[in-house]
Amino acid sequence: MINDDQHTKKAFNCLDLDKAQLDNLQQLGYEQMTQVQELALPPALSGDDLIVQAHTGSGKTLVFALTIMQKLELDQFEVQALVLCPTRELASQVADAIRKVARAYPSVKVSLICGGTSIARQVDSLAHGTHIIVGTPGRIEDLINRGALFLDSVKTLVLDEADKMMDMGFYDSLSAIANACPLKRQTLMFSATYTPELLERTEGFLLNPQMVKAVEQQKPEIKQSFYLVDEAERPQAIISLLNKYLPISTLIFCNTRDDCEILHRTLSRAGIISHVLHGQMEQREREDVIIQFANHSCNVLVATDVAARGLDIKELDLVINAQISPNADTHIHRIGRTGRQGAEGHAITLISKNELFRKKRIEEVMDLEFETLSPPAKLQGRSSLKPPMQTITLRGGKKDKLRAGDILGSLTKNMGLTIEQVGKITIHDFVSFVAVDRQIAPQLAQRWQSETIKGKRRKIHLLP
Numbered sequence: 001m002i003n004d005d006q007h008t009k010k011a012f013n014c015l016d017l018d019k020a021q022l023d024n025l026q027q028l029g030y031e032q033m034t035q036v037q038e039l040a041l042p043p044a045l046s047g048d049d050l051i052v053q054a055h056t057g058s059g060k061t062l063v064f065a066l067t068i069m070q071k072l073e074l075d076q077f078e079v080q081a082l083v084l085c086p087t088r089e090l091a092s093q094v095a096d097a098i099r100k101v102a103r104a105y106p107s108v109k110v111s112l113i114c115g116g117t118s119i120a121r122q123v124d125s126l127a128h129g130t131h132i133i134v135g136t137p138g139r140i141e142d143l144i145n146r147g148a149l150f151l152d153s154v155k156t157l158v159l160d161e162a163d164k165m166m167d168m169g170f171y172d173s174l175s176a177i178a179n180a181c182p183l184k185r186q187t188l189m190f191s192a193t194y195t196p197e198l199l200e201r202t203e204g205f206l207l208n209p210q211m212v213k214a215v216e217q218q219k220p221e222i223k224q225s226f227y228l229v230d231e232a233e234r235p236q237a238i239i240s241l242l243n244k245y246l247p248i249s250t251l252i253f254c255n256t257r258d259d260c261e262i263l264h265r266t267l268s269r270a271g272i273i274s275h276v277l278h279g280q281m282e283q284r285e286r287e288d289v290i291i292q293f294a295n296h297s298c299n300v301l302v303a304t305d306v307a308a309r310g311l312d313i314k315e316l317d318l319v320i321n322a323q324i325s326p327n328a329d330t331h332i333h334r335i336g337r338t339g340r341q342g343a344e345g346h347a348i349t350l351i352s353k354n355e356l357f358r359k360k361r362i363e364e365v366m367d368l369e370f371e372t373l374s375p376p377a378k379l380q381g382r383s384s385l386k387p388p389m390q391t392i393t394l395r396g397g398k399k400d401k402l403r404a405g406d407i408l409g410s411l412t413k414n415m416g417l418t419i420e421q422v423g424k425i426t427i428h429d430f431v432s433f434v435a436v437d438r439q440i441a442p443q444l445a446q447r448w449q450s451e452t453i454k455g456k457r458r459k460i461h462l463l464p
Contacts, residue, residue, distance in 0.1 A: 010038055016045055021069065024104035034059035036214035045070055049187045049209040051202075053194040055336055056161075056311070058214060061094055064158045064188050065101040068132060071155045071186075074105060077129035079151055083158040084137050084177065086165045088114040088283050089290060089311065094160060095134040108132070113149075115139045116283030123148040137165060137173035144180050154181040156188065159205065163191040163198055168306060171201060178205050193329045222339035224368075225348045226359055227375045234322055234350055235266040237375040241348060242272060242300070243383045244376050247317035249293065252302045253334050255323045260302045263322055267300060271382035274300035287428075292463060295424035295435035297391040305330060313337070321349040324358050328365040350375075389423045390441035392448070395459035397430045402454055407434055410453045415444060 010033050012025050033041065036054040044050055044067040054060045068081040083098070085091040095112040102108035113122055113135035119142065126148055133140070133149075143149035157178065159165065165174060178187075187206045191198060194213070229237045242250065254260045257278040267274045275289040275298050293301045294313055303311075305325070316338045325331045331349070339345020351359055351372075363369050396402045404425040411417045411434070423435030436444055445462040452458075 015041055015066075017066065017070075018104075021066070021101075021104040024101070028100055030062070034214075036060050036212070037063055039214050040212045041066065043210050043212070044186075044188060047186055049206040050189065050212055051194075051199070051206065051209045052188070052190045052212040052214065053192070054190060054212075054214045055192050055333055057336070060190050060214075061097045061160075062101065064156070064160070064190070065098045067186070067188065068098065068156045068158070069101055069105065069108075072105070072108065072131060074107065074131070076153065077109075077131070078153040079130060079133055079149070080153055081132045081156040081158070082140070082151060082154050082177070082181065083132070083134040083160060084140065084165065084174065085134065085160045086136070086168055086170070087279075087306070088116055088136060089286060090161065091134050091136055092287075098132060098134065102132075110134065113139055113143065114283070119143070137170040137177060141173040141176050144177065151177070151180045152182060154185055156186050157181050157205075159187070159189040159202070161192065162189045162202060163193045163195075164306065166198060166201060174202075174205070192333050222335060222345040222347055224335065224370055225346070226370050226372050227348065227350050228356075228372050229350050229352060229375055231352055233375070235263055236378050237350055238263070238320060238322060239267065239270045239272065239383060240376045240378055241320065242267075242385055245318060245346070246385050247346075248296055248299065248388065249313065249316050250300045250318040250320060251311075251313070251316055251337060252300060252320045252322050253325070254302060254304060255325070257304055259323065260304060264302050267302070272300060272385055273298045273387055274302055277301055277303040279304065279306050288433075288463070291426050291433045292391050295391060295426070295433070296387050296389045297435055297438075297463065299385055299387045305334070311337070317346065319345070319347040321347070324349050324351050324355050324362075326358065328358075328362045331362050332366065386438065388438060389435040390438040391463040392434045392436060392441065392445050393461045393463060394432050394434065394448075394453065395430070396453065396456070397428045397432050399429045400454075400456075402427060402432060406454045407432060410448075410451060411436070411444075414451050415448060417444070 012030060012033060013022055036058045040050060040052050040063045044063055052060060072080055083094055085094055091114050092112060095110055099110050102110060109130045110132045111125060111130040113133050115136055115138055189202060227237060254263060257280060260276045260278050264274050264276045275293060277289055292298050319335050319338045321334060335347035338347055404427060407425050408422060411422050421437040421440060426433040441462060445460050449460050
């Protein structure tokens with residue numbers, strides 16, 4: 001097993017990468033390798049199969065993106081790499097990351113193939129050829145069975161968050177997809193957890209794999225707090241804690257979809273702007289929710305573990321476990337979403353008396369002890385917590401050649417906004433999302449209707 005507790009940051013130029021890619025990495029802001037990159041990239045670039053234990057946010061995506069690009073033959077317009085992810089959100093983020101790495105070379109096509117969108121369009125798109133596919137197992141298997149997707153030229157197969165795909169029941173689909181790929185290929189498997197059962201079930205997917213463990217110990221900049229509550233007090237305790245700390249961005253974990261919905265409704269009644277993220281939502285609805293949370297148009301995202309998998313929110317002030325996870329590794333994965341990249345983070349876990357044994361198990365795994373606290377007094381009236389931004393959508397996107405600069409120019413030059421009043425701009429194929437100062441958002445949405453953006457009047461909609 002490759003394991004390095006004494007991680008020393010190395011530059012990418014110590015790897016066997018061509019100048020075009022090194023220049024591209026520099027432009028993308030990559031200077032020094034993370035632990036997983038330093039440990040996994042040398043054997044991956046050498047062609048070895050790998051089993052890598054690494055969490056979300058560790059930099060693992062760059063490991064397989066660089067490995068894929070090294071073997072890509074651009075003059076062969078056929079599927080040469082396949083990346084499988086448990087959710088559409090993670091697949092979309094991975095596809096975007098690979099596209100950035102692919103900028104080092106001309107005309108690399110990366111296709112996102114997931115459920116929740118028209119399969120007819122995907123069949124048509126595949127007929128025109130692609131180099132790299134990023135997708136979810138169910139839709140990929142469906143396209144193989146329809147005879148619309150052929151994987152006989154795949155050189156690199158990536159299983160991202162394999163443990164979660166197994167938990168979601170995708171083993172049979174993964175087996176079918178792996179069997180559709182050539183035996184002579186490189187397989188890279190990434191997992192947040194590392195169990196004998198996982199290794200046994202995936203044994204047939206890999207050939208003499210090297211094992212890389214790149215899970216750093218919990219960083220001291222994450223403050224953990226455990227609050228003892230009665231079962232009926234959980235929602236009110238969360239409201240009181242949110243009003244005490246007034247975080248801009250909070251991710252709250254519940255163990256079930258129904259619990260997420262119940263908590264969301266309770267928060268809304270207290271005047272807290274929140275959204276729910278779970279596996280039963282339509283893709284467009286899920287994307288809207290993630291965009292609004294990332295651009296600070298809502299303070300709170302209430303999610304299940306599966307739905308939150310792969311979320312990459314850079315600035316997350318607070319994580320709250322509304323219910324403690326039965327699994328210590330899952331708990332560590334949850335709280336690791338705050339306090340990233342050296343920022344100070346805070347994680348709060350609510351526990352009842354009959355859950356104290358789970359807290360003790362977490363303390364044993366992390367080799368730490370945590371004080372059990374009492375929650376603050378119940379909030380009287382409505383919460384003062386409000387997000388700083390609100391999201392406006394406008395009709396038009398990448399397919400209309402609409403750029404962020406066009407939207408920003410319209411807002412600052414034509415509508416009179418300052419740079420500080422404009423937040424994150426996200427552009428999709430046919431729709432764009434703009435975060436603006438919440439205090440001016442309603443009036444702006446009305447006024448903006450009559451303005452032209454890049455020569456056209458756009459349909460404007462203010463999201464609640």
